[in-house]
Amino acid sequence: MSVRPSSDDQAHRAGFACFVGRPNAGKSTLTNALVGTKVAITSGRPQTTRHTVRGIVHRPDAQLVLVDTPGLHKPRTLLGERLNDLVRSTWGEVDVIGFCLPADQKLGPGDRYIAKELAEAKRTPKVAIVTKTDLVDSKTLAEQLIAIDRLGAELGIEWAQIVPVSAVSGKQVGLLADLLAPLLPEGPALYPDGDLTDEPEQVMVAELIREAALEGVRDELPHSIAVVVEEMLPREGRPADRPLLDIHANLYIERPSQKGIIIGPKGARLKEVGTKSRRHIEALLGTPVFLDLHVKVAKDWQRDPKQLRKLGF
């Protein structure tokens, strides 16, 4: 296992990385652990990338921009296939892919499916990241490392590195950044260091909710969901060591008939969307959150310029 040789070891490097892995593999938590307290979130899609920036690791020697890619799913429809094509093209556009595999779960069909697809992204270096190492003993961890090594050999993937980390304890998170940095191309920083307003934070929060809302219904409602964060306010009267952030957000759909899909039987799906996005928002902002989520119909918002403006497009 080796890293790409450098023409000049002192040269500054900058580039894009994305984390892939099945749901709950620990991608968001790891992103936040890497970025640390200095959460540099940029809202829009800068010219350098079509993808949402999740966080930026600023180091003296390198700038690592972590971007989101849509999840890869077993395609059941033509649209599903198209979305997977999009994922694949993203993989060709980033400088390194981190494949997250939780230490506490044996490799399964979901991991294998992603790995097979990864094997096709031949030109992009791939780092296998064993996440949640705090949950297992060293024997289990060793077995997982061997299994991943074998999976790579079987599918013809040459891992640039295989790294065990714990985003929760922080163990080896710094090492992961050390290993990712040399895989980036030489170049100046792509983004300025720091300096951000609350507005992008709200946009990020809206995006996390939208992502959770789309999960599993992407094929049915691919572009019909918009989310607007109406308010983000610290709850009054809370003790200083137990803050709570109240977030009120509206989830807009285009037609009343889509309500059922979003809300689910007895509200189960909406509840899931709330729980999941709250987890991600808490990880992003580093504070407990109360999320108040409402579903509203904004008739044909995609075709109505007034609505589009209101929804921030």
Ligand SMILES: Nc1nc2c(ncn2[C@@H]2O[C@H](COP(=O)(O)OP(=O)(O)OP(=O)(O)O)[C@@H](O)[C@H]2O)c(=O)[nH]1
């Ligand atoms: N013990 C432990 N738990 C972790 C660690 N990293 C993540 N988790 C937990 O694992 C769960 C999933 O983590 P996420 O970071 O949301 O996973 P994800 O891959 O972003 O999930 P999706 O958004 O569903 O794809 C959460 O409950 C995390 O708290 C870790 O290093 N150690």
